[in-house]
Amino acid sequence: MMKTVNLHDVIRGESxxxxxDTTMGVKLIEAKDGFAKGVWTIDEKFINGNGVIMGGFVAGAADIMMSYAITSLLTEEQAFASINLQTTFHRPTFPGDVDIEVNVDKFGRTVSYLTAELKQHDKLVGSAVSSVMITPKP
Known part of the structure; x- marks a missing residue:
């Protein structure tokens, strides 16, 4: 049986x-008031045949941090699910640390909109926008 993790507990440092997150090497630094910040420590296993980090992993790292940003605004009785995720790659990403910052730009009753920026060596490597559906917890 799959074990779920309460992201509120992760944000509070209780879980x-x-x-x-750990498989990808994404670590939460802070999440509050619709903002989340984290760091993605990338190793060589994420390199594609072209010698750069595969774009799907960049999108995945943004999506992980987006989950913390939206959770910081939800009650314990609410859940969420991504509706879409659009990622733009501004330059190649390489092994090392990538800083990720996410903002919930519009928090709605049923749909919210988020943006993320991923930076490596203080340069923008990727950005993402997402629509997220807010639902009652099952």
Missing amino acids: APPAC
């Missing part, structure tokens, strides 16, 4: 993050 370990989900396996997807």
Whole structure:
């Protein structure tokens, strides 16, 4: 049986993050008031055949941090699910640390809109926008 992790507990430091975070090497630094900040420590296993980090992993790292930003605005009785995720790649990403910052730009009753920026060596490597559906917890 799959074990779920309460992201509110992760934000409060009361629980370990989900396996997807640790597998990818994404670490939450802070999440509050619709903002989340984290760092993605990338190793060589994420390199594609062209010698750069595969774009899907960049999108995945943004999506992970987006989950913390939206959770910081939800009650314990609410859940969320991504509707879409659009990612723009501004320059190649390489092994090392990438800083991720996410803002919930519009928090609605049923749909919210988020933006993320991913920076490596203080240069923008990727940005993402997402629509997220807000639902009652099952």
